[in-house]
Amino acid sequence: MLSPLKSTHHHAESPATEAEACIQVDDLQFTIRRSARRQTMQITVERTGELILNAPPKVGIDQLREFVSEKRFWIYTKLAEKDRLQRQVPRKEFVGGEGFLYLGRSHRLKLVDDQDAPLKLVNGRFALRHDAQAGAREHFIRWYSERARVWLSGRVADYQSRMEVAPAGVKVQDLGYRWGSCGKGDWLYFHWKTILLPARIAEYVVVHEIAHLHEPHHTPAFWLRVERAMPDYAQRMAWLAEHGIDVEGI
Ligand SMILES: [Zn+2]
Structure with a gap:
């Protein structure tokens, strides 16, 4: 399934950290927080979009990278979700000149009087019959x-x-x-x-x-x-x- 997964925010974590560093995996950057109380690795996505990788003290960098790599899909999904909540996409009005996507390209809308189907893509433009506008x-x-x-x-x-x-x-x-x-x-x-x-x-x-x-x-x-x-x-x-x-x- 291509969908968001449940958040794993845990706020009980002690703020005391042994060391702090960053790692970069592809286009994602993580702040590493190590804690002696931790036994497993865990990623949290902050409200700001900052990525925190919580880890036990002795986990090596390769293991951290591997963990992050496995969680990439979840991370992207979480980031997209945050983005969606913060951004309002304007709703379409279906008026002439408005652009509509189809396979990544935007096609302008044109209102027409006479057409056999209510909506067609003709010569790179969406043609919508007037009586179908509602x-x-x-x-x-x-x-x-x-x-x-x-x-x-x-x-x-x-x-x-x-x-x-x-x-x-x-x-x-x-x-x-x-x-x-x-x-x-x-x-x-x-x-x-x-x-x-x-x-x-x-x-x-x-x-x-x-x-x-x-x-x-x-x-x-x-x-x-x-x-x-x-x-x-x-x-x-x-x-x-x-x-x-x-x-x-x-
Ligand atoms: Zn999936």
């Missing part, structure tokens, strides 16, 4: 959902043999704040908003969900499968965490 949001969601189903099914077909799975198929619906999830009977579920993302990012969402057909949780074995299918997945995952919010308001 229900514009639903028309967009229907249009996106249909495009998403076709496009995502194509990507699943590209990856499924390489990733040694045979999903039952693709379903597109509103998944709330999740991009995808894999459900019963090997069906892959995607949010219709996935089709607003740039193609290479949407492709990462696909690979992520396919990998879940083998490994339900975000274990090292899971990430190994993702990496084998998509060696640069980490960059795409980081992009999604950073910019995913921008595609959320329609």
Whole structure:
């Protein structure tokens, strides 16, 4: 499942620290707080977005890096969640000239009088029939959902043999704040908003969900499968965490 996980904030921790230092893993920077009372490593995301890596005194730097690396997905998700709470994405008004995303590109909206379908993408512009303006949001969601189903099914077909799975198929619906999830009977579920993302990012969402057909949780074995299918997945995952919010308001 591509979704936020539960927070693990523990405020009972003693503020006394033996040493403080920083480590950088990819584009994430952590302040290390060591405590003699600690037996396990734990990451907390502060309100400010600062990342704290709490660790027992004797854990080596390689082990810290490995731990952080395994928790990356959780961290990105937490950061994205904070961002979402702090930022208000303006809602669309469905007026002429307004931009709408489709596979990472913004297309202007044009209102038209005569058209066989309520909404179409014609010559790089979304054309919405005047009499459909009141229900514009639903028309967009229907249009996106249909495009998403076709496009995502194509990507699943590209990856499924390489990733040694045979999903039952693709379903597109509103998944709330999740991009995808894999459900019963090997069906892959995607949010219709996935089709607003740039193609290479949407492709990462696909690979992520396919990998879940083998490994339900975000274990090292899971990430190994993702990496084998998509060696640069980490960059795409980081992009999604950073910019995913921008595609959320329609
Ligand atoms: Zn997942």
